[in-house]
Amino acid sequence: MLFLLLLAAGTAKTQGADDGKVVVMRTFDWEIEGERAERVTVHWLLQxxxxxxxxxxxxxxxxxxxxxxxxxxxxxxxxxG
Incomplete structure (x- = not known):
């Protein structure tokens, strides 16, 4: 479920990784129970x-x-892993 939320939220930006793979970056406000939302950027490797x-x-x-x-x-x- 966490990954579905990460995929659905934020804006996407694409760039190359050091190893030549394509990285899709999404920035969003991650709401953690009992805490204020925190802006984070998630790096996804495009397969x-x-x-x-x-x-x-x-x-x-x-x-x-x-x-x-x-x-x-x-x-x-x-x-x-």
């Missing part, structure tokens, strides 16, 4: 089939922090 892949390790520090806090509220940790 050959047109789908996009979220890789936690490629995210900016602020996005990783928001993701960790959101998961912690549910007793979880972000997936790393």
């Amino acid at each position: 050959e089939d047109g789908s996009m892949r979220y890789d936690f390790d490629r995210q900016p520090t602020a996005t990783q922090d928001a993701h960790r806090r959101s998961c912690a509220l549910q007793g979880m940790k972000p997936s790393r």
Whole structure:
């Protein structure tokens, strides 16, 4: 469900990654329960089939922090693989 929200929200911008892959960046206000909404940018890797892949390790520090806090509220940790 989190990924559906991330896909649906914000504006998209495309740029190249250091490894030559296409990165789609979306900036939006991430609402975390009990906290004020925080503006984050999510980096998605565009796959050959047109789908996009979220890789936690490629995210900016602020996005990783928001993701960790959101998961912690549910007793979880972000997936790393």
